[in-house]
Amino acid sequence: MKINSRLVSLKTFFALSLVVTCAPVIAAPAQQVLGKDFTFPNKIEGLPTKLSDFKDLQINSFTTGDGVKLSYWEAGTGKPLIFIPGWSANGAEYINVMYLLRQKYHVYVLDPRNQGLSQRVDYGGRIARFSMDLKEFNDHLGLKSADYCGWSMGASVLWGYIDLFGTKGIRKVAFVDEPISIYSHADWSEQERLNAGGSTTSAERMVAGFTGGAPLNSLITDTKPFERGMLQDSPYFVNSESFANEFIKNDPNYLAKVLFDHATNDWRDVVQHKINVPTAIFSGQESNNLPSQKWEQSV
Template identity: 70%
Template sequence: MHTLFSTILAAILLLSANVTLAASAISVLGKDYLFPNRIAGLPAKLSDFKDLQINTFKTSDGVKLAYWEAGRGRPLIFIPGWSSNGAEYINVIYLLSKQYHVYVLDLRNQGLSQRVEYGNRIARYAMDVKELATHLGLATADYCGWSMGASIMWSYMDLFGTNGIRKFVGIDEPVSIYSHADWPERERLDAGGMTTSPERMIAAFTKGTPANSLIVDMKVMERFTVMDSPYYQNSIGFAGTFIQNDPHYLSLVLFDHVMNDWRDVIRQKINVPTAIFTGEYSNNVPSQRWMQSVIPGAILFVYSKAEQGDHFLVFKNPVKFATDLGSFLEQ
């Protein structure tokens, strides 16, 4: 009997070691937060969003990654862009969690995830996404990649195929950030090329080093600073209170990110229902139209300037985005 009891206890302990206990966001962050703008239909303070959790798991190469989650229903996984995090998705999570089980992964070296000097390649980030799905026990899910998050999902499909992806959404990411010197202008536009010097782009994005538009397209950074949306003010303020980015760690993935050209993957490997989002303020519109032309059945949403149609449309106009995304997912 003693031996049987010991065996059962050991099994229970082993099982519990692999289960992440749910943790409320407010307990993880340590305090409440009052959003600067009171907006009907959204929380006035963090504690109003009682369903929001922040949990963690460890990757196969030993990195502790955080993910934000709320809601019930079909799983919907968001992969943020470079330097972004789950806190910035607070409005989107709240709106979509009424219908879906929403997850937002904090990539390594971003958000609340661990800072490490290794594994800073888009392919490894794609593996992290796959390992998140395994950790959550998800055989299939809808995936939404914004900015660099779209590149991570292209890498995921290149490496693992689309068997675990029900539907895919990509938001305003160039097909190839690096613009080759021998490309004609049409090819540059279709690829979305926005720099001829990865090193200069990295310095501009991480250190604020000046760069002219012939070397680096700075439209993204210009639109980042335009704070004319109360939704955006709330999410940026919330993220800024709890997330401390380190430019050094953020820079580690950028060279690999800039130098990838995803045209072969987009042409040949995306065989699931796909939606693409962009906006009139973005210089990426031609590349997003190219993607729509080569992905069978792809749907393109182009937000107007009045609809906050720039690289940050998800956060500047979350109500419209959540509505459009939901409509696509339910088709």
Template identity: 60%
Template sequence: MKHLLAALLVSLPLATPTLALAEPAVAVIGDYTFPQPIEGMPRKLSDFDGLEINSFTTNDGVRLGYWEAGTGDPIVFVPAWGASGAEMINQLWLLSRTHHVYVLDPRNQGTSERTEKGQRIARQSMDLSEFLDHIGTRKTVLVGWSMGVSVIWGYVDLFGTERISKAVFVDEPVSIYTHADWSEEDRRNAGGMTTSVERMIAAFAGAPTNQQVVDMKVVQRARMLDTPYAQNAMGLAGQIKPDPAHAMLVLFDHAANDWSDVIRTKLDIPVAVFSGEESNNLPSQDWIARTVPDGQLFSYSSADQGDHFLMQKNPIKFAADLRQFLAE
């Protein structure tokens, strides 16, 4: 269970950093031949010239890996729970044609260190702040997917938006946990998907459940690796050794947060929100786009793979829409 998608498939500093030498990605995880040849995309990992996996050390002594490629204005991706730069390989390839693209592997994910320390979104938000210090960017675009969006919301809550030019949120509920005193409209606007965080975590690990306890549509859509882009990304992710025990540690804190106050009061920058017809999160994503002062919703149809995994399944459209948003 090295990332959310695999888990669902199988179970149903401003600190002074210690630098690692920049290394080609193939030197870190080995070369890899993608199972689905796609015109215009690399056939093997070694075909991706300039793709590096580097690292830095946080102020609490944890080594975090990150992927980078390209030159130009920076874009920093924060991936979903369990995911890493491997799942973002299509975005790295496509967007590095015009930008300097980074993907930060969160602690206990991808190429980053396994640790019991800091199993909170707030700590991961601090990691993101230290990472921006490490790469020396003054302004950047931040792109979060799923839990990665929560990390960005936590960053904004702690540090504000001074270093963010624009933000992109891909299909993350405002609050995963549904409060008992909410109306149905409140629940839909928040994207609440469970009445019991413990039951949700158990269900994602394979325990029996039902739709009234946990919204399992994300599990159903995770099984549908029905585009060659997704198959290639997930195949590459399979080259990185999983650690389910450590990856699970942050889930309770992640699911229990309600970010509505940050969205209502602190997002004073242009925001793009991505979701689609095949995601039960869509009403909450629409609420985000309507609530922030300068928000835009990109809602994908079923034909466009509009679910929680839209970036992996339809990276060409996502990259085009992201470039449109950045150009505005």
């Protein structure tokens, strides 16, 4: 299907570029939750051959203040490190990262509402609500401080979190290849567009292309992710994507609920004035976001 191939390409792009209830934690080994073992397509030294090789991987859940059951993946011991996935992404795609980091960190990956193993609902499709979900997740875990990494839309969730709650409790933060504003305003100069990372002048057409199969071109949005995503030239990515595709069944109709709001947020003021903790910014040579990432670093 056209929709599914686009969603896979988008997840590739994001990968290349992360008052609660008082109920007890629901925790179980990942293999038990998922119902079966999984053999990864490529044998890679230092990474698991099967899901069952990753014995301390767990999948847990909690319920938000507005009644949504969110799943999260965790493994390891040490300082807490929280990953927030990009749009359409989930903890299964972090299988390699979690396995490598688990010996030094207690690693968490939160599946956002309507993504991954988390509940599908018709409400809360806003970055501000996703940021509140992150706050409630922290409260659920009882964390006083942690390191954070936001990947693509996950960076926007962190910017929203910092805007609402400040940086108290954030030791260090990393942002991975997220434009400061996906929407390009009509009155911007070309330099302003590059600094912000603007890639669309029609959020509606972008959403229709990403989730409804409508035609896309470079005047509607950045099409380079689709071209790059079809290469499938990394065995690490093939392993994590195959694992995610085996167990995660995203619904484009639910994925679409947050995308318009995500595309039209402008985070330049947060980036300029509200981030006061040690920060790392990551991008790559294949990304059209490089100018905005350099601007983000400069401020």
